[in-house]
Amino acid sequence: MVQATAMQAVVDRAALFDFLLGMGDNTLILGHRLSEWCGHAPALEEDIALANTALDLIGQTQLWLGLAGEVEGKGRSADDLAYLRDARDFRNLLLTERPNGDYGGTLMRQFLFDAWHYLALKGLRSSCEPRIAAIAEKASKEVAYHLERSRDLVIRLGDGTAESHARMQEALVDIWPYTGEMFVSAAHDLVLAAAGVAPEPESLKAEWHALAAETLRAATLEKPEDRYMHKGGKRGLHTEHLGYVLAEMQFLQRAYPGASW
Amino acid sequence: MATAIRPSIADVWHWLSQVPDPEIPVISVTDLGIVRNVDWDGETLVVTVTPTYSGCPATAVINLDIERRLKENGIESVRLERQLSPAWTTDWISAEGREKLESYGIAAPVDGTGAEGRLLKRIEGLEGGAALTVSCPRCGSARTDKVSQFGSTPCKASYRCRDCLEPFDYFKCI
Numbered sequence: 159m160v161q162a163t164a165m166q167a168v169v170d171r172a173a174l175f176d177f178l179l180g181m182g183d184n185t186l187i188l189g190h191r192l193s194e195w196c197g198h199a200p201a202l203e204e205d206i207a208l209a210n211t212a213l214d215l216i217g218q219t220q221l222w223l224g225l226a227g228e229v230e231g232k233g234r235s236a237d238d239l240a241y242l243r244d245a246r247d248f249r250n251l252l253l254t255e256r257p258n259g260d261y262g263g264t265l266m267r268q269f270l271f272d273a274w275h276y277l278a279l280k281g282l283r284s285s286c287e288p289r290i291a292a293i294a295e296k297a298s299k300e301v302a303y304h305l306e307r308s309r310d311l312v313i314r315l316g317d318g319t320a321e322s323h324a325r326m327q328e329a330l331v332d333i334w335p336y337t338g339e340m341f342v343s344a345a346h347d348l349v350l351a352a353a354g355v356a357p358e359p360e361s362l363k364a365e366w367h368a369l370a371a372e373t374l375r376a377a378t379l380e381k382p383e384d385r386y387m388h389k390g391g392k393r394g395l396h397t398e399h400l401g402y403v404l405a406e407m408q409f410l411q412r413a414y415p416g417a418s419w
Numbered sequence: 420m421a422t423a424i425r426p427s428i429a430d431v432w433h434w435l436s437q438v439p440d441p442e443i444p445v446i447s448v449t450d451l452g453i454v455r456n457v458d459w460d461g462e463t464l465v466v467t468v469t470p471t472y473s474g475c476p477a478t479a480v481i482n483l484d485i486e487r488r489l490k491e492n493g494i495e496s497v498r499l500e501r502q503l504s505p506a507w508t509t510d511w512i513s514a515e516g517r518e519k520l521e522s523y524g525i526a527a528p529v530d531g532t533g534a535e536g537r538l539l540k541r542i543e544g545l546e547g548g549a550a551l552t553v554s555c556p557r558c559g560s561a562r563t564d565k566v567s568q569f570g571s572t573p574c575k576a577s578y579r580c581r582d583c584l585e586p587f588d589y590f591k592c593i
Contacts, residue, residue: 220474293503306568331455
């Protein structure tokens with residue numbers, strides 16, 4: 159605790175808050191997207207698997223946003239941050255708010271995110287901020303299973319029938335321009351990297367590309383060329399899709415403030 | 420003022436060993452290894468619990484059950500503290516807990532992760548789940564197939580035995 163308090167003094171509190179919001183918003187928004195499949199997935203096992211992945215992500219959201227509220231020091235809880243902010247204040251990657259598409263599209267998005275998520279958490283396990291390292295240590299093990307599963311399914315569907323192959327290739331082309339943002343530094347990333355709190359996003363790029371390339375090769379899919387990459391999520395500039403996600407997710411707390419059960 | 424006699428720490432551990440996991444009631448919270456510490460802070464008993472999975476919905480129920488069991492045994496002031504690090508690992512499930520799981524029909528976790536992190540190494544080595552041999556808890560056969568990585572709860576995977584043909588749950592190592 160002494161260590162944590164000393165750290166707060168050193169690291170820019172606002173930068174730390176933005177970073178924690180980013181981690182928590184990624185897992186919150188993607189977790190919500192996955193929960194949209196509950197009761198609709200193509201097979202019972204898949205339905206259960208996606209709901210369980212969503213559960214892990216929402217659990218991690220509670221840890222990240224809980225810590226964000228603590229760091230901010232204004233008495234906001236994880237629930238307050240999840241339910242009472244507007245789109246402009248969300249810091250998630252645009253990738254996570256992309257609509258689900260077909261099942262292949264959902265799995266492709268998941269794999270590309272899981273690969274980044276795993277590597278990001280791996281770096282955060284050695285964060286000099288002990289509370290961040292503890293969350294990363296916990297979440298890493300859960301995300302290892304997410305990555306193992308999404309990678310396996312991308313390979314099976316990519317290297318599957320002509321129909322599944324075509325759909326996976328289409329999903330890949332569709333989502334690829336949203337992957338570049340994972341490696342772009344926002345102002346707060348540079349502050350935290352210098353302080354040893356979090357790895358610089360750019361530093362994860364080579365390993366991520368190697369993992370993606372290896373998996374896509376095994377899936378017989380063609381990696382799109384890196385052209386224009388969409389970005390802005392980390393600065394609060396989102397696609398129109400986020401507003402619809404929030405309208406559904408936040409409805410209850412907006413309509414009945416403070417409702418609990 | 421009369422000072423209440425505080426129960427011994429050993430008694431407290433014994434009572435905790437009678438608190439069942441809400442999802443898998445054959446094993447207790449101490450079999451699972453999620454109770455990390457028990458200590459007195461003045462007249463308050465502090466129980467340190469670590470979550471299994473970040474989003475496990477049983478966590479809140481477990482905390483309530485622990486508090487209720489201790490109050491039933493006359494401890495008036497209980498404080499539950501959450502500890503994230505070191506992160507829970509299935510290596511902490513007791514030998515007795517493993518036996519209880521197997522006889523209940525759930526295959527116990529086979530590869531430890533603990534200090535050396537075999538789960539993470541497996542993922543990074545891209546070996547895939549196929550690299551794992553899970554034996555059937557009913558007939559003991561090693562000829563089993565993974566049906567799905569996630570079973571009825573996040574901590575379990577679904578398997579099928581090729582010899583006795585029975586489906587079964589596998590408690591994943593983490």
